[in-house]
Amino acid sequence: MSPIVEGFSALLDPTVALCVLAGAVLGMLVGAFPGLTATMAVALASGFTLALDPIPGLAVLLTIYVSANFGDRVPAILVNTPGTPASIATTFDGYAMAKQGRAGLALTSSAFASAIGTVVGVVLLMVAAIPLSRLALQFGPAEMFALVVFGLTMMIGVSGGRITKGLMAGVLGLLLGAVGRDPITGAARFTFGIPELSEGVPFIAAIIGLFGIAEVFEQVLTHRPSKVKPITQFGKWFPTREDWREMGKPLVIGGGVGSVVGAVPATGGDIAGIIAWDQARRRSKRPERFGKGSLEGITAADTSSNATLGGSLTTTLSLGIPGDSVMAVMIGSMVIWGIQPGPSLFTGSPELVYSIAGLMLVATVLTLGISLLRMRGVVKLLELPPHFLWAVVLVFCMVGTYAVNNNVFDVGVMLVFGLVGLFLRRFGVPPGPIVLGLLLGELAEGNLRRALEIGGVGNIATSPIAVAILTVSVLALVVPPLREGLRRRRSARAADTETARSGEHVG
Amino acid sequence: MPAAPIPAPGESGAAEAAPGPSRPRSRLRELVPALAGLALGLAVLVLTAQIPEGAGLTGFSPRWWPEGLALLLIVLSVVHAALSWARPGAGEAPSEATRTGALRLVSLVLTILGYGVLWYFIDFRVSTVVLFAALTYLTGGRGWKALLVFPVVTTGVLYLLFGVLLRVPL
Numbered sequence: 001m002s003p004i005v006e007g008f009s010a011l012l013d014p015t016v017a018l019c020v021l022a023g024a025v026l027g028m029l030v031g032a033f034p035g036l037t038a039t040m041a042v043a044l045a046s047g048f049t050l051a052l053d054p055i056p057g058l059a060v061l062l063t064i065y066v067s068a069n070f071g072d073r074v075p076a077i078l079v080n081t082p083g084t085p086a087s088i089a090t091t092f093d094g095y096a097m098a099k100q101g102r103a104g105l106a107l108t109s110s111a112f113a114s115a116i117g118t119v120v121g122v123v124l125l126m127v128a129a130i131p132l133s134r135l136a137l138q139f140g141p142a143e144m145f146a147l148v149v150f151g152l153t154m155m156i157g158v159s160g161g162r163i164t165k166g167l168m169a170g171v172l173g174l175l176l177g178a179v180g181r182d183p184i185t186g187a188a189r190f191t192f193g194i195p196e197l198s199e200g201v202p203f204i205a206a207i208i209g210l211f212g213i214a215e216v217f218e219q220v221l222t223h224r225p226s227k228v229k230p231i232t233q234f235g236k237w238f239p240t241r242e243d244w245r246e247m248g249k250p251l252v253i254g255g256g257v258g259s260v261v262g263a264v265p266a267t268g269g270d271i272a273g274i275i276a277w278d279q280a281r282r283r284s285k286r287p288e289r290f291g292k293g294s295l296e297g298i299t300a301a302d303t304s305s306n307a308t309l310g311g312s313l314t315t316t317l318s319l320g321i322p323g324d325s326v327m328a329v330m331i332g333s334m335v336i337w338g339i340q341p342g343p344s345l346f347t348g349s350p351e352l353v354y355s356i357a358g359l360m361l362v363a364t365v366l367t368l369g370i371s372l373l374r375m376r377g378v379v380k381l382l383e384l385p386p387h388f389l390w391a392v393v394l395v396f397c398m399v400g401t402y403a404v405n406n407n408v409f410d411v412g413v414m415l416v417f418g419l420v421g422l423f424l425r426r427f428g429v430p431p432g433p434i435v436l437g438l439l440l441g442e443l444a445e446g447n448l449r450r451a452l453e454i455g456g457v458g459n460i461a462t463s464p465i466a467v468a469i470l471t472v473s474v475l476a477l478v479v480p481p482l483r484e485g486l487r488r489r490r491s492a493r494a495a496d497t498e499t500a501r502s503g504e505h506v507g
Numbered sequence: 508m509p510a511a512p513i514p515a516p517g518e519s520g521a522a523e524a525a526p527g528p529s530r531p532r533s534r535l536r537e538l539v540p541a542l543a544g545l546a547l548g549l550a551v552l553v554l555t556a557q558i559p560e561g562a563g564l565t566g567f568s569p570r571w572w573p574e575g576l577a578l579l580l581i582v583l584s585v586v587h588a589a590l591s592w593a594r595p596g597a598g599e600a601p602s603e604a605t606r607t608g609a610l611r612l613v614s615l616v617l618t619i620l621g622y623g624v625l626w627y628f629i630d631f632r633v634s635t636v637v638l639f640a641a642l643t644y645l646t647g648g649r650g651w652k653a654l655l656v657f658p659v660v661t662t663g664v665l666y667l668l669f670g671v672l673l674r675v676p677l
Binding site: 048051162164165167168171172174175178182184185187188189190217218220221222223224385386387388390391392394395396398399400402403406408411415419423424425426427428429445448449452453 | 554587611668676
């Protein structure tokens with residue numbers, strides 16, 4: 001049977017339909033609540049999807065991934081607060097449109113743009129995943145080590161704040177990945193005689209702690225009642241033919257930008273949305289409207305941030321390097337199901353790429369339908385007091401973590417990581433590189449060791465692919481601070497010149 | 508220009524996205540992670556010495572990777588401390604914690620620890636209803652709907668999902 005037919009026919013199981021529906025509802029709710037992210041929801045869902053078969057389990061996780069990127073536009077448009085970071089750029093024009101009495105149009109055009117963006121990403125996944133994995137099959141230990149470094153540095157580069165803090169977080173993650181048995185000799189490392197640690201730090205417990213518990217703790221610690229009331233005047237809902245014409249160019253720009261940004265490891269919809277919004281503004285006939293309620297602006301941002309989903313999946317599944325933080329979490333579940341993302345995945349089971357693409361498409365259509373029908377109801381959710389949400393997330397995190405191995409030790413680890421995550425947030429240390437380091441630690445160590453044993457440092461230095469990837473990694477770390485330094489120096493110089501001029505005038 | 512708050516990219520949580528007061532970054536806020544990193548690096552170095560060397564099957568002992576990482580962490584911590592001391596940034600600081608928030612947080616952690624003990628002695632359904640009610644009360648929920656109906660319904664959903672459908676021994 002052809003992989004395409006085999007892949008799509010795996011979705012005909014009624015359990016899969018139920019899982020997609022559950023994932024869509026859960027994802028929309030998670031997206032609509034500011035404070036809950038897709039990463040957190042997928043981490044939480046990992047606890048109860050591990051009992052399912054891989055395809056139904058993936059149906060839940062992938063649908064959450066897709067639908068959270070629809071639901072998060074609602075608070076972005078109605079209360080000027082992104083539901084998840086992927087909808088930051090939606091607020092630029094979405095809230096302005098809502099204030100102008102065009103909230104209905106903003107919500108529906110955002111939903112259409114998000115759906116089109118996701119489909120663009122899925123097409124990229126279907127076209128590029130298998131060729132990319134074939135190319136990556138040629139990679140030896142040196143190239144694989146370089147790829148791991150690349151993934152880590154990209155996440156550090158885009159995490160914001162000082163690069164050194166991101167690097168420290170990455171190294172901490174790699175150190176956590178060293179807990180357990182040495183991958184080659186089997187010697188116990190940092191297990192302190194605790195049998196549960198001989199398999200390493202429980203990954204699901206760690207990510208639920210870092211993303212779920214820490215998030216709730218942070219909100220509890222800093223919560224202040226919001227004075228912003230959701231917009232309730234919606235105006236017209238569906239775009240006219242003229243509106244669609246206006247949306248054409250930003251749809252193309254958003255789709256292109258999102259596909260490229262999504263394929264870069266560790267970058268997500270937040271960055272893609274902002275870049276596409278800016279690109280659309282530069283190419284618009286009416287750039288002055290951007291940020292003041294432009295339909296072009298919201299379309300470009302939402303198409304782009306959703307187009308990253310396919311690119312991100314492509315990188316994750318073909319190379320084994322997470323395309324974004326949701327994928328970092330999802331890899332943990334995949335490994336438990338026996339699916340090892342990486343170059344050999346699609347050569348062994350090419351039908352999986354079509355099953356995943358099919359799931360994404362079904363999830364997109366379903367979520368678009370829900371988005372167009374149920375937007376008014378979601379407004380009421382925005383008025384729900386946060387204490388209900390905090391209690392639900394905390395208890396679900398605990399029970400979900402326990403359910404992975406039926407072990408209270410995991411719950412303790414989760415709580416410890418929750419407190420560590422809170423500490424990191426308070427001191428501006430990004431948690432993403434820690435998760436990535438924990439996930440990729442064994443891959444990094446094993447490949448570096450093999451590369452060095454085969455031919456010493458020369459084995460890495462003489463591989464053009466490894467050198468190119470490592471060069472890009474270094475540039476990703478060095479260029480942003482250099483650019484920032486130059487920008488500061490220029491503005492300081494401009495300020496000095498201005499002061500000197502005004503001094504002359506006074507004199 | 509956009510009026511919305513722009514959180515740090517990288518999907519690390521929407522708390523970053525939530526609007527909040529921002530203060531200039533203090534030296535202390537930068538030095539604490541550096542000191543923590545330094546202490547952790549040194550502790551790992553000490554612990555690494557306790558890892559058995561192995562039978563010399565390969566050219567690399569099980570110690571070399573964590574040792575290398577610990578040294579890297581120490582170097583990065585020192586560099587970060589030096590950079591932060593020399594040029595304290597003025598970027599966004601995290602939202603300011605409130606006194607009520609801190610009290611609530613401590614009581615939440617204690618409640619969760621207490622739940623661990625309670626679960627050991629009392630049936631999951633009963634202890635979880637108590638936990639939900641306590642968490643809701645501590646975070647500001649009041650009234651019979653918040654403290655009775657909500658805990659019972661959510662515990663029911665939780666038990667149905669994990670205990671009945673997924674057959675997790677709760």
